[in-house]
Amino acid sequence: MTDIIHLLPDNIANQIAAGEVIQRPASAVKELLENAVDAGATEIQLILKDAGKELVQVIDNGSGMSETDARLCFERHATSKIRSIEDLFSIRTMGFRGEALASIAAVAQVELKTRRAEDAVGTYIEIENSAVRKQEPVQWQTGTSISMKNLFFNVPARRNFLKSNAAEMRHVVDEFIRVAMSFPQLQFTLTHNGAQLFYLEKGSLKQRIVSILGQHYNSKLVAVKEMTDYMNVYGFVGKPDAAKKTRGDQFFFVNNRFIRSPYLHHAVMTAYAEMLPSDSYPLYVLFIEVNPEHVDINVHPTKQEIKFDDEKVLYAFIQATIKHSLAQFNVSPTLDFDLDPGIQQLTAVTQPFTRQQQEASTGGSLYKTFSQANQAHRIEKNDSNLRHWKDLYEIAAPRPDGTEFPGMPSMPSAPAPTGPAAIDASWQEQHKAPMQVHQHYILSHIKSGFFLIDQHAAHERILYERYLRSLQDKAMPTQQSLFPHTLDLAPADAALINALLPDLQHLGYDLEPFGQNTFVVRGTPADIQSGNEQASIEGLLEQFKHSSAELKLDRREQLVRSMARNNAIPVGKVLNVREMQNLIDELFACVTPNVSPSGRATFVSFKLNELDKMFEKGAQ
Structure with a gap:
C-alpha cells in the first residue's frame, strides 16, 4: 500500500493559516495600522478602494526597513520582537508573532515600498500568492507603504463570503477607530474611494x-x-x-x-x-x-x-x-480650556486691587446703579401687594381630607343616571372599549375573553410591514419640514448614512449631504412627529448598528427593522380610546400579527374558561 499522508505545499499551508488572521479587509487594516505604530510613525494614512476589497494601503513616516528586512518580513513567524519564550510575556508592542504580512501575502497581491533615514534609496517588492515577483531599488520617503490589492483573488470561495461594501466598510472603520483611539498622540487619516472620511490631528x-x-x-x-x-x-x-x-x-x-x-x-x-x-x-x-x-x-x-x-x-x-x-463630576467640575496667555499679562490680573481703588469704585455712579436698592428684582419688605400671600395660598390649596376649598365656589356635580337600564348601558359601553394598563399594555374585550396587547411590540409589527411594502412597491410620503434641519454626525455615522441614503429616501427621509459629516434634513416620513427629526435619525442609526451586530440580515431588512423599532410607540405613552382602537385594527390586519419583527409576542389572549379554572369555578 502507498503512503497517504503528505506535507502541504507552502502556498496552500499559508492560505489556510492566513484564514485565522485575515478574515476580511478590516483584519488587514488592523494588522497594517499596528505595524505602522510599532515602526514609530507619527503620521499614518489609510487609503481604501471598494471597502478594502480592491485596495488597502497604509503609508507611514516610521523607521522604515532595510533591504534584507523588507524581504524577510513576509516570511511566516519572522519578527524583531521575540528572541526567547520569556520575551513573549514582556511584550508591549502591537504585532509580535510575524503572521500579519505573511498572511496578507498569502491571500492578496502586495506591494511594499520602504526606506530608512540612513539609506540613499529604498526597496520595492511585489509579492503574489506568497511568491516574490519583483524586487528592486526605489526612490521613496522615509517610512513604509504597504498596498494590499484584490483580497482573496486566489481563494474565490472566501471572497464570495465577504459582505456588501457598506458592511465591510463598517468593520474597517471600527478597526481604524480602535487603533486611532489608542494613540491620540499620532495623526491618522482615512480616505475611501478618493473621499477623506477621517482626519484626526495629534492631541489629547x-x-x-x-x-x-x-x-x-x-x-x-x-x-x-x-x-x-x-x-x-x-x-x-x-x-x-x-x-x-x-x-x-x-x-x-x-x-x-x-x-x-x-x-x-x-x-x-x-x-x-x-x-x-x-x-x-x-x-x-x-x-x-x-x-x-x-x-x-x-x-x-x-x-x-x-x-x-x-x-x-x-x-x-x-x-x-x-x-x-x-x-x-457634579461636585467639583473643571473648566476644559486653556487660558489665553495674553489675558494673564493684563494689569487687572497681575496687580492687586488696592483699598483706594475699592473706595473709588464703590463711590462711582456705575456701582450705585447696580447696588441692591437699584436692582430690578428687589422687593421691599413692606410691599402691600404681597402682604397676604399666605392667606391667598391657603384659599387655593386643597385640604388634606379632600373637602371643598375654603372660599372657592363648588363645581356642579353631574346628574346621576335615572334608572338601572341607563346605568347598565353605560357600563356595557365602557366595558367594550379598549383600556390602557400602566401605559404599556392595551386590554381589549372579545366575546370569549380578552386580549392583552403590548403597545410597543404591536406598533413595531405594524410599522415593519408598512415600511416593507414601501420598499417593494412605491415610496412612502414625506412630510416636508418648514425649516430644514442641519444634522452633524460622527464620521462613522456619516459614512453609514451615505451608504443607506437611497433606501432612506425611499422610506420617506429627504436627506442631502451638506459638507463633510453634515446633512440637511428637509423632510421625514409622515408618521414621525415634526420637530423630532434629529432624534429620529440618530435613534435609527443606533438601532441599525445594533441589529447589524446581533443579526445577519441584508441591509434593507436591517434598515426596515431598525426604523420600525425606533419609531414605534414607546412604553409610557398615554393613548386615547381612538388611538388604541386604531392600533388594534391595524395589528390584526397585518400578515403576521402575533409577533414583532424581533420575535416578541404582540398580544396574549385570555379565554373565559381559562379564567374560570384560575378561579376554580369548575369545582363549585
Whole structure:
C-alpha cells in the first residue's frame, strides 16, 4: 500500500493559516495600522478602494526597513520582537508573532515600498500568492507603504463570503477607530474611494474621543484616573444622560491594545447600576496599564481576547474607580480650556486691587446703579401687594381630607343616571372599549375573553410591514419640514448614512449631504412627529448598528427593522380610546400579527374558561 499522508505545499499551508488572521479587509487594516505604530510613525494614512476589497494601503513616516528586512518580513513567524519564550510575556508592542504580512501575502497581491533615514534609496517588492515577483531599488520617503490589492483573488470561495461594501466598510472603520483611539498622540487619516472620511490631528485623549464620536460628547465626559503599584486605570466615562439604548461606544484598552471583555464590561455596568436603566449602555474609553507578566494576550489570533492572572482584583478596581469619578463630576467640575496667555499679562490680573481703588469704585455712579436698592428684582419688605400671600395660598390649596376649598365656589356635580337600564348601558359601553394598563399594555374585550396587547411590540409589527411594502412597491410620503434641519454626525455615522441614503429616501427621509459629516434634513416620513427629526435619525442609526451586530440580515431588512423599532410607540405613552382602537385594527390586519419583527409576542389572549379554572369555578 502507498503512503497517504503528505506535507502541504507552502502556498496552500499559508492560505489556510492566513484564514485565522485575515478574515476580511478590516483584519488587514488592523494588522497594517499596528505595524505602522510599532515602526514609530507619527503620521499614518489609510487609503481604501471598494471597502478594502480592491485596495488597502497604509503609508507611514516610521523607521522604515532595510533591504534584507523588507524581504524577510513576509516570511511566516519572522519578527524583531521575540528572541526567547520569556520575551513573549514582556511584550508591549502591537504585532509580535510575524503572521500579519505573511498572511496578507498569502491571500492578496502586495506591494511594499520602504526606506530608512540612513539609506540613499529604498526597496520595492511585489509579492503574489506568497511568491516574490519583483524586487528592486526605489526612490521613496522615509517610512513604509504597504498596498494590499484584490483580497482573496486566489481563494474565490472566501471572497464570495465577504459582505456588501457598506458592511465591510463598517468593520474597517471600527478597526481604524480602535487603533486611532489608542494613540491620540499620532495623526491618522482615512480616505475611501478618493473621499477623506477621517482626519484626526495629534492631541489629547479627550480631543480624540470627541473628534471620533462627535462634538455632543464634549460636555458629557467624566475623567477617570487611578494609579497604583499594581495597575493604572485612566480615560473617560460618559455622564448618565449620555447613555444609549444600544452598545457601540464602549472601549477597553490593555497596554494600548483594544480588547473585548464581558467580565470587565460588567464591572462598568455595576458602577452605573443606580444611575441607568437596565437597558441603557454608557460610554466609556478606559485604558488599563498593567505589567505584561500579569496578562496573556496570545490566546486568540486577533489578540482581542486576553487573560489576566487575577481578574477579580481588576474587576473591583475598575468598579470602584468609576464610582468615585461619577460621584465627583457634579461636585467639583473643571473648566476644559486653556487660558489665553495674553489675558494673564493684563494689569487687572497681575496687580492687586488696592483699598483706594475699592473706595473709588464703590463711590462711582456705575456701582450705585447696580447696588441692591437699584436692582430690578428687589422687593421691599413692606410691599402691600404681597402682604397676604399666605392667606391667598391657603384659599387655593386643597385640604388634606379632600373637602371643598375654603372660599372657592363648588363645581356642579353631574346628574346621576335615572334608572338601572341607563346605568347598565353605560357600563356595557365602557366595558367594550379598549383600556390602557400602566401605559404599556392595551386590554381589549372579545366575546370569549380578552386580549392583552403590548403597545410597543404591536406598533413595531405594524410599522415593519408598512415600511416593507414601501420598499417593494412605491415610496412612502414625506412630510416636508418648514425649516430644514442641519444634522452633524460622527464620521462613522456619516459614512453609514451615505451608504443607506437611497433606501432612506425611499422610506420617506429627504436627506442631502451638506459638507463633510453634515446633512440637511428637509423632510421625514409622515408618521414621525415634526420637530423630532434629529432624534429620529440618530435613534435609527443606533438601532441599525445594533441589529447589524446581533443579526445577519441584508441591509434593507436591517434598515426596515431598525426604523420600525425606533419609531414605534414607546412604553409610557398615554393613548386615547381612538388611538388604541386604531392600533388594534391595524395589528390584526397585518400578515403576521402575533409577533414583532424581533420575535416578541404582540398580544396574549385570555379565554373565559381559562379564567374560570384560575378561579376554580369548575369545582363549585
